[in-house]
Amino acid sequence: VEPPERRRPPTVADIARRAGVSTAAVSYALSGRPGVAAHTRRRIRAVAEEMGWVPHPAARALHGHGVGVVGFVVAGPERLFGVDTYHFRLASGMMRELSAHSYDVVLHEAAGVHEAAALYRRWHAERRVDAVFLSTLRYDDPRIEVLNELGMPAVVYSGPDVGDLAWIGHRKSDRPAMAETVDYLVGLGHGRLAYVSGPLDMRYVTDRVDAFTRACRSHAVEQSTVVTGDDRGDQAARITRRLLSRPGRPTAVIYNNDIMALAGLAVTTELGLDVPDDLSIVSWEDSSLLRLTHPPVATVSREVASRGGRAGQALLALLAGEPMKGALLDPVWLLPDRSVGRPGARSAS
Amino acid sequence: VEPPERRRPPTVADIARRAGVSTAAVSYALSGRPGVAAHTRRRIRAVAEEMGWVPHPAARALHGHGVGVVGFVVAGPERLFGVDTYHFRLASGMMRELSAHSYDVVLHEAAGVHEAAALYRRWHAERRVDAVFLSTLRYDDPRIEVLNELGMPAVVYSGPDVGDLAWIGHRKSDRPAMAETVDYLVGLGHGRLAYVSGPLDMRYVTDRVDAFTRACRSHAVEQSTVVTGDDRGDQAARITRRLLSRPGRPTAVIYNNDIMALAGLAVTTELGLDVPDDLSIVSWEDSSLLRLTHPPVATVSREVASRGGRAGQALLALLAGEPMKGALLDPVWLLPDRSVGRPGARSAS
DNA sequence: CTGAAAGCGCTTACAG
DNA sequence: CTGAAAGCGCTTACAG
Numbered sequence: 265v266e267p268p269e270r271r272r273p274p275t276v277a278d279i280a281r282r283a284g285v286s287t288a289a290v291s292y293a294l295s296g297r298p299g300v301a302a303h304t305r306r307r308i309r310a311v312a313e314e315m316g317w318v319p320h321p322a323a324r325a326l327h328g329h330g331v332g333v334v335g336f337v338v339a340g341p342e343r344l345f346g347v348d349t350y351h352f353r354l355a356s357g358m359m360r361e362l363s364a365h366s367y368d369v370v371l372h373e374a375a376g377v378h379e380a381a382a383l384y385r386r387w388h389a390e391r392r393v394d395a396v397f398l399s400t401l402r403y404d405d406p407r408i409e410v411l412n413e414l415g416m417p418a419v420v421y422s423g424p425d426v427g428d429l430a431w432i433g434h435r436k437s438d439r440p441a442m443a444e445t446v447d448y449l450v451g452l453g454h455g456r457l458a459y460v461s462g463p464l465d466m467r468y469v470t471d472r473v474d475a476f477t478r479a480c481r482s483h484a485v486e487q488s489t490v491v492t493g494d495d496r497g498d499q500a501a502r503i504t505r506r507l508l509s510r511p512g513r514p515t516a517v518i519y520n521n522d523i524m525a526l527a528g529l530a531v532t533t534e535l536g537l538d539v540p541d542d543l544s545i546v547s548w549e550d551s552s553l554l555r556l557t558h559p560p561v562a563t564v565s566r567e568v569a570s571r572g573g574r575a576g577q578a579l580l581a582l583l584a585g586e587p588m589k590g591a592l593l594d595p596v597w598l599l600p601d602r603s604v605g606r607p608g609a610r611s612a613s
Numbered sequence: 614v615e616p617p618e619r620r621r622p623p624t625v626a627d628i629a630r631r632a633g634v635s636t637a638a639v640s641y642a643l644s645g646r647p648g649v650a651a652h653t654r655r656r657i658r659a660v661a662e663e664m665g666w667v668p669h670p671a672a673r674a675l676h677g678h679g680v681g682v683v684g685f686v687v688a689g690p691e692r693l694f695g696v697d698t699y700h701f702r703l704a705s706g707m708m709r710e711l712s713a714h715s716y717d718v719v720l721h722e723a724a725g726v727h728e729a730a731a732l733y734r735r736w737h738a739e740r741r742v743d744a745v746f747l748s749t750l751r752y753d754d755p756r757i758e759v760l761n762e763l764g765m766p767a768v769v770y771s772g773p774d775v776g777d778l779a780w781i782g783h784r785k786s787d788r789p790a791m792a793e794t795v796d797y798l799v800g801l802g803h804g805r806l807a808y809v810s811g812p813l814d815m816r817y818v819t820d821r822v823d824a825f826t827r828a829c830r831s832h833a834v835e836q837s838t839v840v841t842g843d844d845r846g847d848q849a850a851r852i853t854r855r856l857l858s859r860p861g862r863p864t865a866v867i868y869n870n871d872i873m874a875l876a877g878l879a880v881t882t883e884l885g886l887d888v889p890d891d892l893s894i895v896s897w898e899d900s901s902l903l904r905l906t907h908p909p910v911a912t913v914s915r916e917v918a919s920r921g922g923r924a925g926q927a928l929l930a931l932l933a934g935e936p937m938k939g940a941l942l943d944p945v946w947l948l949p950d951r952s953v954g955r956p957g958a959r960s961a962s
Numbered sequence: 963c964t965g966a967a968a969g970c971g972c973t974t975a976c977a978g
Numbered sequence: 979c980t981g982a983a984a985g986c987g988c989t990t991a992c993a994g
Contacts, residue, residue: 288964301963328989392670498904526902531907626971672971
C-alpha cells in the first residue's frame, strides 16, 4: 500500500495547460460568464471535470467573494448549553437549508451578547463568514449595533424592528399565541394562572409576560402570577414546589420551555397532585420531549427546526443579493394535550 | 440612511507603509519568526495593534496554512436530529476547547455514513477544514477508509483500533461500565434484566450488548432480554409497554439514552407500576434530563460535553503537529439514583 | 472573442 | 539582520 499522501489538487493553471488556453479563459469558462466561445467553454469544462477540479475557496475569497460560510453564535448563559436544545434545533433546520447550497455553518457558543458581538468583530476582520444568523434578541442588544457598524450581512430572528438588518419572525412576536393560550385556559374554567418565564432581558420573554398579564386582566381572572425563571429545569422545579405549596395555588401553569415543563410535571406528581385534575400544564418550544411524558404535555410551539429552515432561506436570499428585508413565520398556536383539562374535573365528576 | 459600508481592514502593506519597512519585515515580525531585530519587531507589532490588523485567513491558506476550521459531521439517521442531544453536547465541549485557540467548528448533519464520507471528499477538495472529528463508529465504516485515502487529519471517538487515525476513547469501550451495572443490579436482587439498545450497526452498541449478555450469563440470571431500539423515545415507549405487559416481566431495564429512559419511565408509571419497586430503571448518556424526573433516574454516563472537550484537545495536538495517536478517557460508572432499588421492596417491607 | 498582466493579502526562499 | 521579488490559486480590468 502507498502512504496516504495528500495529492495536490489541480489548479486553473493545470487546466489551462492541458486545454491549451490561458488561465483567464479557464476562469471565464468555469464561472459561466461571457468571454469565451461556447465550444471553448465546453472543452475547458470537460478538461476541468476530467481532472476533478474544484475551486480553491481561499483564492476566491481573496477577490472579495464569499467563503461559503454562515455563522450562528448562541449567546449564553453558558450553563444552558447542552441542556436547552432550542438553539441546536434552530441550527439544525438552518444547516439543512444552507448545506443544500454548499454553505457550511459555523456554530459558536458565547457567554453573553457582548462576547457574541466581539466574536462578530473577529469574524469580520478575519473574513470567516459571509453572513450571520442571530436569535433571542435582548433589549438594547449590542449585537445589532456591531453588525450595523461592520456592515455584516445578517438575519435576525425577531419582530420587524431591527433597524436595517433583515429579519424573520412573527407579526406580533409571541403575543397572540400567549393570549390565545390564556383564553383557552380561562374557557376551561381556570381562574388561577401562573407563567414561569425565562430571563427578562430577552425581548420575547417580556412579550410573553406582557401578553399573559393583559389577557389575564381582560378576563378578570381571580389570580395571575408571573415568576421569573432562568430557563433551567432545576429552578423551575423549585418554583413549582413553591407555587403549589401555598394556599390558593394555581390551577394551570405555563412554562417557558420543555425542560422546565418536564421538571414542573415531575414536582407536581411527586407532591401527589394529579395532572390535569389538580394542575393543568402548558409548555412552549417543545422538542417532542413532552409527547413522551405521562401525561403528554400541551405545547404552544414545536416546529423549531422548520423555523431554522426559514432562517436558512432568508440567509440564502440575502447572500444571493436578493431584496430581503423581512419574512413572517407561520403563526404558532397551542396544541392541547392530556396535561390540560378543566380544573378539579375528577373531584367534580 | 447610508448603506452600511464594509470598511476595508488593514493589510500588511498598510502596516509596512506606516512603519516604513517592507511587507516581508512585517510578516516576519508578526509571525514571531527570526528575521527582524527585536526593536523593529516591537515597533511593527505596535503599529499592527494600533491599526487593528488581523491576518486574512484566505491569504494564509494559500500558502498551505490551515484555515482554522475543524469539521464535525453527525451521521444520521436524520430523524434523530434535534431529539437526541448527544452529538450536540459532544460538539459543545469540543467547540469550547477549539474556540479558545481561535478555531471555528463547522457542524454538519449527514443522512448516513456514506453521505458523511462524500462530504469529507468535498471538504478536502475545497480545503474547508484542517481536520475532522468523527464519532459513533459503524462496522466497516466507510468514513475511515475515505479519511485515510485523503490523508485528512482526524480524531476518531472509539477504541484504539482505527488504523492510522488518531483516536480518543475508553480502554474497552463501554464494556466495563455495562458489566458493572449488571453486577450492581444483580447484587440488589434483580433476576430479570432487559437492555433496550440502540441500532446494532453502531460498534458501541454491540459492545454494550455483548457485555450485557456476558455479565448476565456469568451471574446465571433467571432472564436477560436484549431488545434492539432505534434511539427514539416513542419506540422505546412501545418496547417498554410490550416488555411490561407479558408474564415474567423484567424487574430492571437499562436504556440506551436518556430520551428512551424518559419514555420508559412514563410508560411504567402509566401502567400503574412503581419505580423502583416494580421496575428499576437505568439510563446511559444523560443530559441532566433524568435528574428532573420523578423519580430521578440512575445513569451510567453524564459528562458528554467534557468528553467533547477531550476530543478538542486531541484535535489541537494533532493540528499542532504533536505526536498524537490515542488518548484514554476517564472511565464511566453507574451513578445510582432513586429509580433503582431492590425488586419488590415496597411489597416486601 | 481572446490573451497577457496585474492584483487580492500574505509568505518565503533568495540576494544583499 | 534586511529588502526586493516571486508565488500561492484565482479573478478581472485592459489591450489586442
